[in-house]
Amino acid sequence: MQLKNILEQIIDYKKQEVVRNMAEMPASRLMKSPQFLRTPYSLKERLLTQKAPGIIAEFKRRSPSKGVINDQVPVQAVTSAYTLGGASCLSVLTDTQFFGGCLDDLRIARANEIPILRKDFIIEEYQILEARAAGADLILLIAACLSATRVRELAAYAKKLGLETLLEIHTEAELDRVCPDIDLVGINNRNLKTFEVDIQHSIRLLALLPKDRPAIAESGINDVKVTDELFRAGFKGFLIGEYFMKNQNPGAAFNSYITDLKALQSKD
Numbered sequence: 135m136q137l138k139n140i141l142e143q144i145i146d147y148k149k150q151e152v153v154r155n156m157a158e159m160p161a162s163r164l165m166k167s168p169q170f171l172r173t174p175y176s177l178k179e180r181l182l183t184q185k186a187p188g189i190i191a192e193f194k195r196r197s198p199s200k201g202v203i204n205d206q207v208p209v210q211a212v213t214s215a216y217t218l219g220g221a222s223c224l225s226v227l228t229d230t231q232f233f234g235g236c237l238d239d240l241r242i243a244r245a246n247e248i249p250i251l252r253k254d255f256i257i258e259e260y261q262i263l264e265a266r267a268a269g270a271d272l273i274l275l276i277a278a279c280l281s282a283t284r285v286r287e288l289a290a291y292a293k294k295l296g297l298e299t300l301l302e303i304h305t306e307a308e309l310d311r312v313c314p315d316i317d318l319v320g321i322n323n324r325n326l327k328t329f330e331v332d333i334q335h336s337i338r339l340l341a342l343l344p345k346d347r348p349a350i351a352e353s354g355i356n357d358v359k360v361t362d363e364l365f366r367a368g369f370k371g372f373l374i375g376e377y378f379m380k381n382q383n384p385g386a387a388f389n390s391y392i393t394d395l396k397a398l399q400s401k402d
């Protein structure tokens with residue numbers, strides 16, 4: 135029998151986790167969260183109007199590919215430093231089992247007045263409700279673990295709750311998951327089955343994406359020259375986690391990245 139890849143293992147775990155969470159915190163209670171009174175921020179609008187690359191700065195303690203990255207820094211300090219430094223959006227990993235995050239991290243990050251992505255493995259509407267109740271502005275759907283029908287249903291539910299959806303794809307075959315309720319399309323440079331990172335793969339796929347939605351380059355970005363190359367190719371947003379988080383002071387790492395990127399781009 136073939137061993138399950140990491141994505142399959144995560145999804146198996148999520149199916150049980152959702153059942154447990156629904157029993158502990160019924161949807162009716164989630165709907166009473168004061169977060170439902172706020173109007174979510176739009177990352178799509180932000181990226182379509184801004185001229186510079188939009189950095190989606192991630193708070194990520196550990197990952198299946200890298201193990202512990204940084205479990206010593208407080209979410210509040212890091213996310214406010216990212217925000218003050220000019221991030222376009224925050225990405226908060228809320229998965230506990232594989233990434234060491236939680237929904238409380240997102241609730242704390244909500245003190246910042248910029249869009250926040252709930253970064254998790256969403257397979258059920260209930261998780262979108264959790265995201266809204268915790269203060270997220272957008273959710274991630276990963277094409278590799280959802281059928282086209284489920285992407286349509288989940289993105290429609292997110293829209294109904296006022297949230298945007300970032301659809302993550304990695305292969306050409308997954309392009310059929312892009313539907314009208316998808317607001318942003320991300321191309322993951324990392325193959326989640328092998329962990330291999332290939333930036334050129336993303337540039338090739340970009341040409342096939344719909345032009346009316348901002349494209350986001352995700353994973354393995356650790357060089358301003360690469361960000362600049364991807365921006366020139368047409369990517370508007372850049373999801374960066376490990377490169378910032380592996381530093382003792384992720385906010386300072388973010389600031390020097392932005393300074394170097396601006397310096398590089400001002401040379402033209």
Ligand SMILES: O=C(O)c1ccccc1NCC(=O)[C@H](O)[C@H](O)COP(=O)(O)O
Pocket residue numbers: 140141192194197198199200322326352353354355373374375376377
């Ligand atoms: O990062 C992993 O090892 C991983 C494994 C399995 C599924 C998802 C995984 N990562 C989630 C992400 O997509 C990244 O956190 C995000 O794109 C940022 O990537 P990076 O800048 O390389 O931390």
